[in-house]
Amino acid sequence: MLQIECPYCGVRDEQEFTFGGPSHVERPTPECSDEVWTAYLYFRENARGPHAERWCHSFGCGQWFNAVRDTVTHVFHRVYAIGEARRELEESRQ
Amino acid sequence: MQRYSFWSLLQHSFTGNSGWQAAWRNAPLRSSYDVVIVGGGGHGLATAYYLARKHGIRSVAVLEKGWIGGGNSGRNTQVTRSNYFYPESSAFFDHSLKLYEGLGRELNFNVMLSQRGHMVLAHSAHELDMCRRWMNSIVMNGVDAIMLTPEEIRRRVPILNFRARYPVVGGFIQPRAGISRHDAVVWGYARSASALGVDIVQGCEVNGFLRSGDRVTGLETSRGRVSAERIVLSVAGNSTVLANRAGLRLPLTTMALQAMVSEPVKPVLNTLVMSAVIHVYVSQSDRGEIVLGAGADGYHSYAQRGGVPQLRNTVAAALELFPCFSRLRLMRQWAGAVDITPDTTPIMGLTPVSGLYINCGWGTGGYKAIPAGGDTMAYTVAHNRPHHLIAPFSLERFTSGALIDEGAAAGVAH
Numbered sequence: 427m428l429q430i431e432c433p434y435c436g437v438r439d440e441q442e443f444t445f446g447g448p449s450h451v452e453r454p455t456p457e458c459s460d461e462v463w464t465a466y467l468y469f470r471e472n473a474r475g476p477h478a479e480r481w482c483h484s485f486g487c488g489q490w491f492n493a494v495r496d497t498v499t500h501v502f503h504r505v506y507a508i509g510e511a512r513r514e515l516e517e518s519r520q
Numbered sequence: 521m522q523r524y525s526f527w528s529l530l531q532h533s534f535t536g537n538s539g540w541q542a543a544w545r546n547a548p549l550r551s552s553y554d555v556v557i558v559g560g561g562g563h564g565l566a567t568a569y570y571l572a573r574k575h576g577i578r579s580v581a582v583l584e585k586g587w588i589g590g591g592n593s594g595r596n597t598q599v600t601r602s603n604y605f606y607p608e609s610s611a612f613f614d615h616s617l618k619l620y621e622g623l624g625r626e627l628n629f630n631v632m633l634s635q636r637g638h639m640v641l642a643h644s645a646h647e648l649d650m651c652r653r654w655m656n657s658i659v660m661n662g663v664d665a666i667m668l669t670p671e672e673i674r675r676r677v678p679i680l681n682f683r684a685r686y687p688v689v690g691g692f693i694q695p696r697a698g699i700s701r702h703d704a705v706v707w708g709y710a711r712s713a714s715a716l717g718v719d720i721v722q723g724c725e726v727n728g729f730l731r732s733g734d735r736v737t738g739l740e741t742s743r744g745r746v747s748a749e750r751i752v753l754s755v756a757g758n759s760t761v762l763a764n765r766a767g768l769r770l771p772l773t774t775m776a777l778q779a780m781v782s783e784p785v786k787p788v789l790n791t792l793v794m795s796a797v798i799h800v801y802v803s804q805s806d807r808g809e810i811v812l813g814a815g816a817d818g819y820h821s822y823a824q825r826g827g828v829p830q831l832r833n834t835v836a837a838a839l840e841l842f843p844c845f846s847r848l849r850l851m852r853q854w855a856g857a858v859d860i861t862p863d864t865t866p867i868m869g870l871t872p873v874s875g876l877y878i879n880c881g882w883g884t885g886g887y888k889a890i891p892a893g894g895d896t897m898a899y900t901v902a903h904n905r906p907h908h909l910i911a912p913f914s915l916e917r918f919t920s921g922a923l924i925d926e927g928a929a930a931g932v933a934h
Contacts, residue, residue: 427830441829445819455727468771468862472760474822497774497820 430501432483433491433505448472448513449492476503478512521715525626543707544714549721552747553581555901556739558726558762559754560584561593562702563722565709565887566894567752567901572716575902578797579684580718581748583741585725589706591811592756595824596887597779597803597813599792601638601697603658603665605928608912609865610661611615615909616892629708631700632806638697638792639668641841643686649798654928655692679788679808686797689915697792699803705890707782714801729766736766737875750901752877757857759880768873770880771862771918775816777925778826778855780834782848784808793841800837808809810845812838816884817923826855857900858883864929868897868913877901878915885929 428440448471454462471477477497482490494504522528522541532539555571557564560582570765571577582588586769600620602613624631642648653669658665668691670682682688711721730738730745738747755762757774785808794801814834817827831853839846861867861885867881879897882889896907906914917923 440827448820460584460919465769468918469769470771470773472770472772472774472820474758474761474774479820495819498822500821500823 428500429520430481431505432489433507434489435483438483438486442480442483444484446482446490449478449480449510469490474498480508485488502517521628521711522617524630543693543711544720547581547714547719547721549581549583549741549743549746550719551745552566553719554579554748555750555752556580557582557711557752557754558739559591560588560710560720560722561591561707561754561755561756562709562785562890563882563893563897564590564633564752564902565706565713566587566890567754567879568718568894569709569713569716569895570895570898571902572713572718575898576718577902580713581746582713582718582720583724583726583739583746584722586718587722588710588720589703592856592858592882592886593702595779595854596702597801597811598699598702598805598887599638599693599697599801599803599813599885600633600700600888601792602888603638603640603654603694603697603928604661604663604926605654605657606924606926607661608924609929610658610663611925612896612909612913613888614661615664615895616889617696619891619895620888621696622879623700623705625706627708627712627793629704629711629897631704631708633698633700634806636791636803637676637693637697639673639691639693639794639916641673641691641793641795643688643795643797645689648690651690651692651817658694660693664696665692676791677789677793679844680793681841681843684798686795686840693791699792701806702887707792709890709894712740723753726762727765731766735929748875750875750877752879752897752901752903754879755895756880756882756886757859759859759878761870761882763878766873768871768876770867770879770915772859772867774820774822774857774859776821776823776826776855777816778814778830778834778853778856780812780814780831780853781809782812782845783851785810785848788844789842795837795841798837798840800834800841801902802838802842809851810838813923814890816860817855817858822857824855824857826853833868858886860884862918863923863925865924865926867891867898867915868891870904871915871917883929892906
């Protein structure tokens with residue numbers, strides 16, 4: 427059982443959370459090329475190791491947040507707010 | 521290769537079974553091959569076997585970072601079926617099932633295929649309608665499937681709980697589907713491939729690619745460099761990581777998919793039972809263990825271990841359908857890192873990197889595809905053009921939009 431730290435409620439069991447996939451995915455403008463649109467739709471980060479992703483505390487406060495979690499050990503390195511820049515991921519890797 | 525037969529068993533029994541040879545050579549890595557296959561699972565070994573047997577390409581190495589069959593080939597639930605919805609999937613997976621039907625003889629290795637039928641349960645009138653649609657599509661694709669009434673299901677599976685929270689109102693069965701012995705499939709392909717001159721190199725991890733222009737020319741491994749004209753990636757959950765090192769991006773999500781077995785009991789269940797709503801599938805192995813297949817954990821994972829919530833849900837679902845299993849103890853639980861594509865259809869064939877071929881995206885259902893995966897990939901590598909059965913499974917489909925959104929791929933049973 428994962429123990430996930432919601433930035434608003436504290437540490438809770440994983441069943442209270444919904445996984446929202448890789449974070450920092452930017453939607454391209456409608457004028458973009460097919461390749462850019464394909465990359466946006468399907469080609470997401472799938473890192474082995476630290477992975478930036480979104481989680482929602484569905485059965486708690488209902489808030490979305492970002493996290494850097496290791497996909498091998500499942501350790502949450504860092505939890506940060508939605509909208510914070512990706513450089514937070516680089517910092518957590520050090 | 522020492523052939524296995526009744527007579528060889530008898531002969532060796534007189535000499536205390538001391539004269540058996542190792543089934544395959546654990547080969548050292550040579551410096552150069554025509555084809556190097558990364559990943560010594562079922563798909564990789566089958567590809568090597570068909571390359572050597574059907575296409576006469578015998579300068580082949582299979583590199584495996586651990587031991588052969590130690591990844592997802594050893595972590596599945598042995599389900600062998602072809603009850604898919606779309607014609608492209610049906611054609612491919614039925615080719616696989618047909619190869620499985622003759623595999624024991626082809627490899628001279630008993631893969632213990634048991635075509636005990638794969639039953640899909642419906643728990644509401646609406647789900648029954650969807651089952652009928654699915655069944656009709658299977659039949660239209662030339663594959664066997666028949667609808668079952670609750671009475672027929674009761675006759676086949678008397679221990680099923682019909683008064684569950686989600687009552688069973690019908691279902692359908694693919695009679696030719698079944699289970700086979702996963703280790704035997706891996707070992708059988710390894711043995712026959714090795715006999716044809718394929719080098720199986722265990723404990724050899726690939727760290728990077730050697731390139732010349734836009735072409736891959738070899739691999740950087742933990743046992744030194746190896747050059748190859750053609751390289752096949754067949755590494756399931758680690759496909760994204762390895763492909764990235766060759767400059768190739770893949771639309772995959774790696775997740776943990778788990779399964780478990782109970783202690784062995786006498787035969788009580790002679791078919792595979794699957795429920796999409798309750799989300800579990802159950803079979804009984806030849807050793808008597810009750811095999812439960814779970815869903816994937818809901819987040820990216822390379823950990824090869826499953827989460828507790830999914831385990832609990834699966835056991836709860838199995839007990840809802842089979843209350844008589846409540847006093848069985850679970851003996852083992854395991855998980856594999858599976859690579860799931862956006863449309864749950866595999867990615868096979870050529871890649872934009874010349875000399876590099878990909879066989880991945882099997883997600884939750886690669887075991888049943890081993891013979892056809894090997895057969896079609898061998899053709900693709902030998903001719904440098906996709907086999908007609910896997911042409912629809914190309915990487916380009918994500919740009920062209922010709923996705924094959926195969927809901928039956930998961931269909932819960934893997």
